[in-house]
Amino acid sequence: xxxRHSAALAAVLSALVAPRVAAQIDYRNLxxxxxxxxxxxxxxxxxxxxxxxxxxxxxERDGSTLHAFIWEAAYGLVRxxxxxxxxxxxxxxxxxxTRWGLSGLRVxxxxxxxxxxxxLPALSLRADAVLPVGSLGGENTRGSLxxxxxxxxxxxxxxxxxxxxxxxxxxxxxxxxxxxWWYGAALDRTFFRQSTLVVAEVYALRPTAAAPVQVHxxxxxxxxxxxxxxxxAGLSRGLRRSLGPEIELTLGFSHAVGIAALMPRGRRAGGxxxxxxxxxx
Amino acid sequence: xxxATSVIAAAVWSAAITFSPAAAxxxxxxxxxxxxxFNWEFLRNYPEAARLFNAFDYGHAVLYExxxxxxxxxxxAAALAREYRFLTTDLLVRPPRFAVAEEVIEPTYARLAxxxxxxxxxxxxxxxxxxxxxxxxxxxxxARIALVERLTDYYLSNRRLAFTPVPKSMALMDEQYYSQVFxxxxxxxxxxxxxxxWLQVGLYEPLIAGRTVDERKAGVQAAxxxxxxxxxxxxxxxxxxxxxxxxxxxxxTARHPRAAAIFDNLHMMHDIIxxxxxxxxxxxxxKREVIVEALRxxxxxxxxxxTREEWLMMGEHMGGIGAMGGPxxxxxxxxxxxxxxRAAPHQGHxx
Numbered sequence: 001x002x003x004r005h006s007a008a009l010a011a012v013l014s015a016l017v018a019p020r021v022a023a024q025i026d027y028r029n030l031x032x033x034x035x036x037x038x039x040x041x042x043x044x045x046x047x048x049x050x051x052x053x054x055x056x057x058x059x060e061r062d063g064s065t066l067h068a069f070i071w072e073a074a075y076g077l078v079r080x081x082x083x084x085x086x087x088x089x090x091x092x093x094x095x096x097x098t099r100w101g102l103s104g105l106r107v108x109x110x111x112x113x114x115x116x117x118x119x120l121p122a123l124s125l126r127a128d129a130v131l132p133v134g135s136l137g138g139e140n141t142r143g144s145l146x147x148x149x150x151x152x153x154x155x156x157x158x159x160x161x162x163x164x165x166x167x168x169x170x171x172x173x174x175x176x177x178x179x180x181w182w183y184g185a186a187l188d189r190t191f192f193r194q195s196t197l198v199v200a201e202v203y204a205l206r207p208t209a210a211a212p213v214q215v216h217x218x219x220x221x222x223x224x225x226x227x228x229x230x231x232x233a234g235l236s237r238g239l240r241r242s243l244g245p246e247i248e249l250t251l252g253f254s255h256a257v258g259i260a261a262l263m264p265r266g267r268r269a270g271g272x273x274x275x276x277x278x279x280x281x
Numbered sequence: 282x283x284x285a286t287s288v289i290a291a292a293v294w295s296a297a298i299t300f301s302p303a304a305a306x307x308x309x310x311x312x313x314x315x316x317x318x319f320n321w322e323f324l325r326n327y328p329e330a331a332r333l334f335n336a337f338d339y340g341h342a343v344l345y346e347x348x349x350x351x352x353x354x355x356x357x358a359a360a361l362a363r364e365y366r367f368l369t370t371d372l373l374v375r376p377p378r379f380a381v382a383e384e385v386i387e388p389t390y391a392r393l394a395x396x397x398x399x400x401x402x403x404x405x406x407x408x409x410x411x412x413x414x415x416x417x418x419x420x421x422x423x424a425r426i427a428l429v430e431r432l433t434d435y436y437l438s439n440r441r442l443a444f445t446p447v448p449k450s451m452a453l454m455d456e457q458y459y460s461q462v463f464x465x466x467x468x469x470x471x472x473x474x475x476x477x478x479w480l481q482v483g484l485y486e487p488l489i490a491g492r493t494v495d496e497r498k499a500g501v502q503a504a505x506x507x508x509x510x511x512x513x514x515x516x517x518x519x520x521x522x523x524x525x526x527x528x529x530x531x532x533x534t535a536r537h538p539r540a541a542a543i544f545d546n547l548h549m550m551h552d553i554i555x556x557x558x559x560x561x562x563x564x565x566x567x568k569r570e571v572i573v574e575a576l577r578x579x580x581x582x583x584x585x586x587x588t589r590e591e592w593l594m595m596g597e598h599m600g601g602i603g604a605m606g607g608p609x610x611x612x613x614x615x616x617x618x619x620x621x622x623r624a625a626p627h628q629g630h631x632x
Binding site: 024025028042043045046047048076079080112113114115116117118120122152153154155190192193194195224227228256257258259260263264265266271272 | 307308309314315316321377379381382384386388391434436438446447448539541589592
């Protein structure tokens with residue numbers, strides 16, 4: 001067991017230090033909460049790891065403040081499909097008291113059925129399970145099922161997301177809990193010379209079966225800062241009086257890496273005579 | 282709740298359509314490239330050349346988008362003339378820092394021929410990674426050669442997207458019912474594409490021939506200068522025929538014949554798709570089908586192939602290095618000793 005833990009740790013560390021191996025257009029990969037809740041329909045590339053380190057701060061209507069770090073890793077396990085895990089830690093500050101804790105553990109899988117065609121948008125399904133781990137992780141294991149569609153219009157894209165929660169409501173996790181349901185739309189625009197994506201969204205959300213419906217609006221951007229690193233930032237607000245956050249800010253970095261040992265070696269295919277010994281010619 | 286459930290039901294229904302044979306929907310099929318410390322060394326050490334390739338990506342993408350979305354010949358010519366001006370006076374002069382997301386530039390074409398777009402992307406990644414290997418000053422020559430072969434193996438392991446490493450017959454490009462339409466109708470833009478292809482393969486030469494960092498840098502600068510010369514008096518100053526890798530980059534071809542053949546096949550396929558999109562003889566409703574047929578042909582290493590000897594001599598049959606944009610200039614210090622590694626059929630044909 002100890003050996004397995006060491007191997008897993010080594011794999012994660014290798015991924016973290018693997019040098020400069022991501023694509024240069026990751027700024028267009030609209031992940032959930034990076035910076036908008038609505039995401040695009042595409043999975044990470046096969047064999048790619050995406051590591052995300054975000055920070056979020058929410059000022060609630062009752063004057064309390066929530067800070068969250070939602071560590072995330074996703075892996076392109078199969079063609080057009082990814083699995084991932086989120087480990088949110090949160091701090092709630094109310095009346096001069098601050099509580100820190102783990103806010104559940106989320107595991108998920110996303111499968112993209114098709115890229116856009118002249119007729120259909122790109123379509124995906126995503127399933128999540130949220131485990132009540134940690135002092136701020138809620139009291140029940142919950143799941144959710146989400147449908148995602150993406151359609152391009154020139155340099156802009158429209159994304160539609162709809163999600164239903166599964167399982168008992170109970171006390172929700174402080175962050176990253178599964179809502180009773182939510183749906184929303186986002187519109188993004190790519191500025192290819194600046195390697196920047198700007199995005200705006202609106203979504204409706206019912207946190208639990210008994211809670212009133214909230215409506216949120218957000219804006220944000222994603223920008224490629226190195227060939228491997230994307231910076232994102234966003235601003236969100238509840239649009240209904242006394243519902244949802246007064247203001248929410250988020251900032252994050254995404255890094256896509258690969259591990260050569262997990263990739264196919266390929267086999268030497270025929271071609272014109274030559275190859276590794278051709279320098280002898 | 283009802284709306285969220287309806288969205289999911291609609292997605293499930295659409296997914297069912299996606300998998301029905303009649304729909305013939307394409308899968309995205311993106312794959313990560315081979316990791317390694319060599320990645321991005323070309324951008325780090327030769328940013329002026331690496332960034333230029335980002336602008337080339339735009340040029341390829343916008344060409345297909347305009348050819349497909351502007352079928353009227355006058356509108357097509359005007360649109361391409363605008364893009365040519367934009368490219369040669371703006372984007373190539375101030376190229377983007379990072380790769381261009383081609384899907385953004387060619388959204389309609391990408392929906393028409395996603396697999397073609399992905400095959401080009403996959404081959405462009407191989408191009409870029411080979412520059413990275415040869416731009417990595419920490420590697421010795423043997424390590425570079427072995428690593429490029431490893432990259433080529435990885436490239437070929439993705440059978441959905443790889444071009445065959447066997448040289449394909451030029452008749453596939455020049456003797457089909459739609460052939461040569463694009464180069465006749467849009468000579469300047471076609472010359473620009475061939476100038477791109479000249480530089481894309483020609484840049485390997487100074488990176489291989491240079492024995493020191495300074496020699497490599499001087500060689501890359503000389504190749505870039507020659508590229509800009511080609512744009513001075515178009516189309517006369519541009520390549521008159523498609524630059525063949527074995528002719529323009531004999532050092533590279535001698536070391537890495539599989540990659541060289543892949544790049545010739547890639548560049549032929551670029552021209553073939555331009556012709557299919559531009560040709561009135563291919564009805565609009567059949568363009569996708571004809572592109573898919575051509576892609577299938579260029580993945581086969583069995584049919585319509587050339588022998589190694591035929592391939593190496595093809596450049597001479599086509600008019601020689603002079604018709605392909607000229608030799609890659611070499612700084613004086615490089616001229617003598619490195620020539621011993623040239624591909625044999627081309628000795629004596631370069632200045």
